[in-house]
Amino acid sequence: MSAAPIAPVKPKFIYLPVVGRGEQIHLLLAEHAMEVDFVLPAGFGGEYVWADQAAHGTLPSFETIEEDKMVLSDSSSIIDYILEKTPSGPATPKTMKARLLARDYWAFVQDYYNHFLSPMHDTIMNHAEAHWRQGRNTDPRASPSHALNADYLSELKAYHTQRVNRLEKKLAASGSEFCAGPDLTYADLFIYTSVTTVLKCKGFGPFRETFGEKGPFEGCPTLLALAEKVGKREKVAALAGKFDQAPV
Incomplete structure (x- = not known):
């Protein structure tokens, strides 16, 4: 009996289930077909307590999957990470x-x-x-x-x-x-x-x-x-x- 396939590890994107500053990140991820695990915070259906767990104590927060995993809390840093990972994506500037x-x-x-x-x-x-x-x-x-x-x-x-x-x-x-x-x-x-x-x-x-x-x-x-x-x-x-x- 073969072992069940291991699900690929994805970056984690922690944000509120509302429209806000993080919506641009949702759209960028969708445009670039980049998969993430969307994590809901406590009080909104999840268990993530951002006041304690988020690096800046605010959302959005983004956890990368590299060996030296980074935790990013600034929208511009999260966007830069997505662009670096998807250089041919439609919303990545080319010049x-x-x-x-x-x-x-x-x-x-x-x-x-x-x-x-x-x-x-x-x-x-x-x-x-x-x-x-x-x-x-x-x-x-x-x-x-x-x-x-x-x-x-x-x-x-x-x-x-x-x-x-x-x-x-x-x-x-x-x-x-x-x-x-x-x-x-x-x-x-x-x-x-x-x-x-x-x-x-x-x-x-x-x-x-x-x-x-x-x-x-x-x-x-x-x-x-x-x-x-x-x-x-x-x-x-x-x-x-x-x-x-x-x-x-």
Whole structure:
């Protein structure tokens, strides 16, 4: 009787079952047909306690399978690892120009995520312990001396509008099919996830309503067209339902 075949060891990707910063990694893995073991954290159907087990105490976390196994907790490091392992993948930049432009766009969207999407997520979920709330008071009834941020949502709206308009201007000026040239890169996936989160996730409904019929991406046709183009890719479209289901 022959022994049962040994299942191949796969990298472990630990993330919450929500749309968030890790969604770009889900899409990159799908586009590059790279298999991982998706591990759910405690409280979400799994046993992984990220506050204790994750290297940075945050998610996503990614455990590689090399002999000198690495544990990566930064999104950019995880993306770099996937690109290194799949150099011929469709979202891996193939030229120096594409590599530099993709990193430039990715960093811009990362800044947008850190200063708009992440604070909006914490506002929607009422995460009072979030670092950006420390020293702030979002209650407009507070006295002026303590109301450091009585209109925080208005500040977020202003930041969102400024940043997406800058991104629109940059994309329109490039005149290329994708952000870093004629071919898809991982930066386009991040742009798509960020735009689609604002357009579709339920928790952003009140934010969308503040813009009226024109919506939160008024005056950004190039940005919307890019997100739509990425969303039509077969492997991206297969995961698109998450945005309609997730609050954030």
